[in-house]
Amino acid sequence: MRIFHVAVAAEWAAALETGSYTTSTLGRSLAEEGFIHCSHEDQWQQVRRDFYADTTAPLVLLVIDTDRLTAPVREDDVPGSDRPFPHIYGPLNPDAVVEARDLSLPGGGRQISRLSSVPIWRALDDVPADLGSSAVVIGNFDGVHLGHQHVVARAREIADADGLALVAVTFDPHPMAVLRPEHAPSPLTTVEERARLLGDAGVDGVFALAFDRQIAGWSPEEFVDRILVEALHARAVVVGANFRFGHRASGDVATLREAGESRGFVAEGIALDGGPQVWSSTYVRTCLATGDVAGAAEALGRPFAVRGVVVEGDKRGRQLGFPTANVPASGVTATPGDGVYAGRLRRLDTGESFPAAISVGTNPTFDGHRESRVESYVLDRDDLELYGVEVEVEFVDRLRGMTAFESVDQLVAQMHEDVEQARRVLDVPGGGRA
Structure with a gap:
């Protein structure tokens, strides 16, 4: 209802x-x-x-x-x-x-x-009692890259053939954030974004397991019994070929297959191959850190994007003739390395999408320090009122690195060049301001 x-x-x-x-x-x-x-x-x-x-x-x-x-x-x-x-x-x-x-x-x-078009269950008691038998995929699924989508696609085939629901088991927070927080990677997506992307890939429900040290101490058999058998009634389990689970990562695909033989499910490991490059969240983060958003998009199967609410800035861009929509780079999820990019800004309240030149960083030309921001200038538009609006900023290609200019005139001249280069990348004809 x-x-x-x-x-x-x-x-x-x-x-x-x-x-x-x-x-x-x-x-x-x-x-x-x-x-x-x-x-x-x-x-x-x-x-x-x-x-x-x-x-x-x-x-x-x-x-x-x-x-x-x-x-x-x-x-x-x-x-x-x-x-x-x-x-x-x-x-x-x-x-x-x-x-x-x-x-x-x-x-x-x-x-x-x-x-999210799929439900997110955050505790064992949240899983519907009438879930029935299921096919299950397991992983962090951070970014839901092509490798993840490959795993989900195989599980979807099994689920459809056997009339099963397809459930993704993921972990929140990332296990590394609990076990070795100093080495924990910046997530590419929030759990909610992950669920939306997994739903788009074909998943019916997401179990976001609240990972802590107690769960880290579970043996592979305890994980199988509590999550796969008792909670999800698994009949098929599909994971990446390098999947490890249980205390000290002591379980692998072979462990999963062996456990399934006595518990009524089959297990399959899928290679996360992308030609010469193995698709991985680490690879996507590496691309982003160097500003290679095109490489990240190739691994993700879509342009990388960040979401946030537009905040009021110092209005310096407007004074220079390039008003921007500013989204703080909160550190909650990864952002591309400092630089200038061509991309698109999409309003999440209306769905409208606009071509944009995007700056990521702290704007070093001007004195003083401030938080890092994602600043989007919508090409040829100075009439948009976006304060307080949640937006998605999509990165298509890197134009240049971040530079401290010796004068404002030099900066403005470069901004004009950035806009023209963004037009070429995005195939947007020149036009007057709206």
């Missing part, structure tokens, strides 16, 4: 960062503390009218799939309504929200973000 919840847009955006959404201040008048108020499709307009009429903050309508909720739902009477309203008893997990609509627009709102 799908139910609906009117929410303050800023609170929902914050929830995507924290991983859960609790009752808003406005919503507390609708139900006792700790409940999230939701409405049926024919009731949400009533909620908006009766409880949010005086609200000036932007509102969104969240479309919630109750099958994905981690908290229970019960229908309760609401004064003034002739039918009960469903309430969620506990925090709303964002992966249960399959759509969000902008209520500032007429006609019921426009979809503003398409979230």
Whole structure:
């Protein structure tokens, strides 16, 4: 069943960062503390009218799939309504929200973000009791590169042939972040982005195992029994050929096959080959660190991209004639090495995509230090209002490295050249400002 919840847009955006959404201040008048108020499709307009009429903050309508909720739902009477309203008893997990609509627009709102199309289970108890038998793929799946997609494609073939659900088991955080944090790599994707990409590749559900030292101490047999057999009812398991698991990485594909013989599943290891280059998340990170975004795209099967909310900057770009949309390089996920790139900026609220010249770094020409940023100048556009908008910045090719210029005039001249070079890379004709 799908139910609906009117929410303050800023609170929902914050929830995507924290991983859960609790009752808003406005919503507390609708139900006792700790409940999230939701409405049926024919009731949400009533909620908006009766409880949010005086609200000036932007509102969104969240479309919630109750099958994905981690908290229970019960229908309760609401004064003034002739039918009960469903309430969620506990925090709303964002992966249960399959759509969000902008209520500032007429006609019921426009979809503003398409979230993961697959559920994310973060604990053994989250896995649906009626999951049934499954095919399983296991790995970090960071970046969901072509090697990962190859593994998923093989598992999808098996799942379709045997009528099984396909589940991806991944780890959050990365095991290295727990076992050797000083050597932990910067992730290419968040768990939510990973789930979205795995869903695009053909996965039906994602089990994001909360990796800690206790799980690190499990033997290969304990991992198999607790995760593959008891939780996921695995009938087939597909992994990369170099897959290792269990305490001190003592299990491998052969261990998995042997365990499956007595537990009712078959196991298969797939080589992550990309011609002379083995596809790997490490290879993608190496490409990004050197600015080789084209090489990263070849391994990923798509251009590398970062997401974030546009923040107000120092407006220096606008003063120089090149207004930019600035996204902090938060360090949560990897970014390309400092430099200037050709690429695209996509608004996640409307889906619009624009060609752009993109700068990554701290802008060393000007005095003072600041946080690293991803700054996107949309070609020929100075009319876009993007503050507070979540965007995706896609990198197509590197134009040059980051340089400290001796004068502002030299910088501006180079920026003009960067824009023209970006046009050539992106095959965008010259044009006037909008």
